[in-house]
Amino acid sequence: MAKSDVSELDTALYHRPESLEDYPFHFCPGCGHGIVFRLIAEVVNELNLKERAVCVASVGCSVNSYHYFNFDGLESAHGRAPAVATAIKRCHPHLIPFTYQGDGDLAAIGTAEIVHACARGENITTIFVNNAIYGMTGGQMAPTTLVGMYSTSTPDGRKPALSGYPIRVCEMLSTLEGPAYVARVSVHNPAAVRKTKQAIKLAFRTQLAGLGISLVEVLSPCPTNWKVEPVKALEWLVEHLLPQYPLGEYKVIEAVAVLRKEAGRA
Amino acid sequence: MSSKTLMAGNIAIAEGAILAGCQAYFGYPITPQNEILEHMSKRMPEEGRVFVQTESELAAINMVYGAAAAGCRVMTSTSSPGFSLEQEGISYMSGAELPGVIVNVMRGGPGLGNIGGAQGDYFQSIKGGGHGDYRVINLAPASVQEMMDLTMLAFELADKYRNPVVVLPDGFLGQAMEPVVMREPVTELPGKPWAITGALGRPKNIINSFEMEPANFRPRVELLLQKFEKIRRNEVRYEGINLDDASLVIVAYGSASRSALTAMRVARQEGLPVGLLRPITLFPFPYEALSNLAQRVDNFLVAELSSGQFIEDVRLAVGLDKRVELVNQYGGVPLSAEEILDAIEKMVKQPVGR
Amino acid sequence: MVVAQRISSAYIIIDAERCKGCCLCISVCPKEIIGLASHINEKGYLPAVVLEEKAHDCTGCTACAMMCPDTAISVYRHNRVPIELVA
Numbered sequence: 001m002a003k004s005d006v007s008e009l010d011t012a013l014y015h016r017p018e019s020l021e022d023y024p025f026h027f028c029p030g031c032g033h034g035i036v037f038r039l040i041a042e043v044v045n046e047l048n049l050k051e052r053a054v055c056v057a058s059v060g061c062s063v064n065s066y067h068y069f070n071f072d073g074l075e076s077a078h079g080r081a082p083a084v085a086t087a088i089k090r091c092h093p094h095l096i097p098f099t100y101q102g103d104g105d106l107a108a109i110g111t112a113e114i115v116h117a118c119a120r121g122e123n124i125t126t127i128f129v130n131n132a133i134y135g136m137t138g139g140q141m142a143p144t145t146l147v148g149m150y151s152t153s154t155p156d157g158r159k160p161a162l163s164g165y166p167i168r169v170c171e172m173l174s175t176l177e178g179p180a181y182v183a184r185v186s187v188h189n190p191a192a193v194r195k196t197k198q199a200i201k202l203a204f205r206t207q208l209a210g211l212g213i214s215l216v217e218v219l220s221p222c223p224t225n226w227k228v229e230p231v232k233a234l235e236w237l238v239e240h241l242l243p244q245y246p247l248g249e250y251k252v253i254e255a256v257a258v259l260r261k262e263a264g265r266a
Numbered sequence: 267m268s269s270k271t272l273m274a275g276n277i278a279i280a281e282g283a284i285l286a287g288c289q290a291y292f293g294y295p296i297t298p299q300n301e302i303l304e305h306m307s308k309r310m311p312e313e314g315r316v317f318v319q320t321e322s323e324l325a326a327i328n329m330v331y332g333a334a335a336a337g338c339r340v341m342t343s344t345s346s347p348g349f350s351l352e353q354e355g356i357s358y359m360s361g362a363e364l365p366g367v368i369v370n371v372m373r374g375g376p377g378l379g380n381i382g383g384a385q386g387d388y389f390q391s392i393k394g395g396g397h398g399d400y401r402v403i404n405l406a407p408a409s410v411q412e413m414m415d416l417t418m419l420a421f422e423l424a425d426k427y428r429n430p431v432v433v434l435p436d437g438f439l440g441q442a443m444e445p446v447v448m449r450e451p452v453t454e455l456p457g458k459p460w461a462i463t464g465a466l467g468r469p470k471n472i473i474n475s476f477e478m479e480p481a482n483f484r485p486r487v488e489l490l491l492q493k494f495e496k497i498r499r500n501e502v503r504y505e506g507i508n509l510d511d512a513s514l515v516i517v518a519y520g521s522a523s524r525s526a527l528t529a530m531r532v533a534r535q536e537g538l539p540v541g542l543l544r545p546i547t548l549f550p551f552p553y554e555a556l557s558n559l560a561q562r563v564d565n566f567l568v569a570e571l572s573s574g575q576f577i578e579d580v581r582l583a584v585g586l587d588k589r590v591e592l593v594n595q596y597g598g599v600p601l602s603a604e605e606i607l608d609a610i611e612k613m614v615k616q617p618v619g620r
Numbered sequence: 621m622v623v624a625q626r627i628s629s630a631y632i633i634i635d636a637e638r639c640k641g642c643c644l645c646i647s648v649c650p651k652e653i654i655g656l657a658s659h660i661n662e663k664g665y666l667p668a669v670v671l672e673e674k675a676h677d678c679t680g681c682t683a684c685a686m687m688c689p690d691t692a693i694s695v696y697r698h699n700r701v702p703i704e705l706v707a
Contacts, residue, residue: 012694016694025689028640029689051464063476070470073462083325083329088336090290090316090333091337190648194686223642230643231646
């Protein structure tokens with residue numbers, strides 16, 4: 001059935017959110033980025049933030065992110081998105097900047113920026129997509145690459161003696177005072193995707209309430225560089241990433257818990 | 267006679283920024299410019315403006331980038347090692363056409379060097395220390411008054427050309443105290459419809475310097491190059507003293523030009539026809555002024571606090587057939603008027619056999 | 621004698637040109653009503669399509685749309701009440 005066959009009487013149960021431009025995603029087939037972008041657009045729509053949201057892009061597979069949304073956006077140098085977002089929020093407190101970063105951008109070159117944005121409790125939101133590999137540059141080891149995991153720069157599997165251990169970002173950042181909401185979610189199945197959307201929405205509402213920094217880490221498949229076809233990649237994620245990166249809410253300050261209860265009723 | 271306030275160079279920069287309507291300041295401690303950060307930490311909140319002490323100069327320059335993208339007048343201040351960390355951010359600002367002021371109170375280098383005043387960042391600052399085809403306006407104050415005035419000018423030029431501007435004093439000027447005439451605050455700030463302010467009643471704004479397809483990126487670079495050409499044509503500034511009858515011209519900027527001024531005066535008293543040309547803008551460099559001078563003057567003495575960086579542009583301007591000598595110090599050691607006077611006398615006594 | 625086929629309460633539309641044939645929708649559809657087309661789209665992918673014979677099984681659960689990394693799937697509910705016409 002083509003789009004034209006839809007009679008106006010029918011109700012749409014699901015369609016592309018308005019805040020997502022009719023701009024093709026550049027991602028590989030089965031890449032989790034496409035899901036996360038759609039969820040952000042849904043949240044921006046539902047919270048009516050088109051005039052206030054600002055996409056602070058980073059460098060990685062998501063580098064084109066401001067082209068996908070229909071609201072303001074800008075590029076940041078690799079790893080520096082939290083600093084750029086800090087400045088935007090401080091200069092225009094009514095805006096709702098969010099950084100969209102991968103594991104290389106946030107947990108490698110940008111570690112200082114995210115740690116200090118959290119330490120300062122900046123009132124921004126960070127969407128951190130962890131697929132345990134460098135995607136854009138062709139599959140090198142990331143700070144979140146698992147021990148023993150193949151990458152183009154760990155050809156015999158990551159060996160701690162040579163390349164150290166993967167970083168658990170949520171656990172690390174939740175020890176700081178500044179963060180108001182830190183959660184790790186995943187997109188490995190529809191139920192997980194729905195939970196990811198709830199987390200992203202709560203993160204944006206945390207910023208709207210001015211409660212401090214909110215960070216959502218999303219475990220996401222990278223079929224091309226995991227060298228696994230898309231459906232198998234979701235299974236690989238469940239089997240290998242979930243044990244290393246347990247899902248859950250790592251920090252929820254009291255005021256955010258109240259927000260969540262209200263959301264539950266809304 | 268307008269009232270004057272005794273002020274340190276670093277404070278004059280901070281107050282100049284506030285007078286220019288600087289809405290956001292981001293900085294990291296590094297001697298010899300800590301007083302700018304400290305002063306701003308008190309004054310910016312007083313003015314209801316943004317202040318953040320950052321985790322590094324990398325964060326500072328990227329916050330400058332963010333505030334500039336948000337349409338705010340913004341500044342950071344640092345010193346040589348910190349300035350090195352800011353090069354990538356400056357390249358991004360130029361590529362994304364973002365206005366911002368970066369103060370580099372230069373100190374002895376390379377490496378950790380020391381906190382003495384120096385001019386060893388000349389190449390890095392003027393020829394572009396970051397990546398890609400970009401240029402940055404460089405203003406070189408030589409007095410505490412100019413620390414204020416050129417900082418204010420920097421904000422104006424940054425907005426006029428939507429490009430970062432560097433104010434380039436050295437540690438001596440940063441710490442020196444001199445009387446300053448307080449300027450009038452700027453009240454009219456230019457509109458910035460391109461800025462990130464939220465897509466309210468307008469299509470979305472995008473600020474970036476990224477284009478995967480080289481054929482599409484090239485036109486953007488050409489726009490930048492035309493901008494820099496316009497800067498070369500319109501924004502050259504220099505000061506000339508006793509040039510009309512000079513047969514030997516000292517060329518010096520910043521605090522080196524202060525020692526040169528004294529040396530020139532003493533030489534004049536000794537009856538030696540010496541002049542001084544002091545570039546105020548290092549980019550755009552006053553090539554034309556120097557090459558015009560070279561039609562009449564055969565001897566040039568370059569005084570700099572670096573190892574022969576600034577002299578290259580002077581040679582470029584006056585031509586290889588002219589006599590261009592160097593008198594300099596480096597590593598944070600100051601250059602005295604006596605050293606310059608000796609060099610003048612040596613040049614006058616030993617005309618180059620031709 | 622006219623026997624009407626049972627009309628499913630919901631249906632999905634897949635944008636064949638936006639689809640990259642990743643099969644995630646196929647893997648999560650509880651009624652297994654989605655398969656791959658036999659000819660490639662403009663980008664060279666075999667796009668997902670609704671299998672004719674299974675179309676009426678769609679319940680509108682939106683699992684496919686949830687998983688689609690390219691927002692290529694829209695889900696609709698029929699408002700007309702399906703009528704059983706029996707001779």
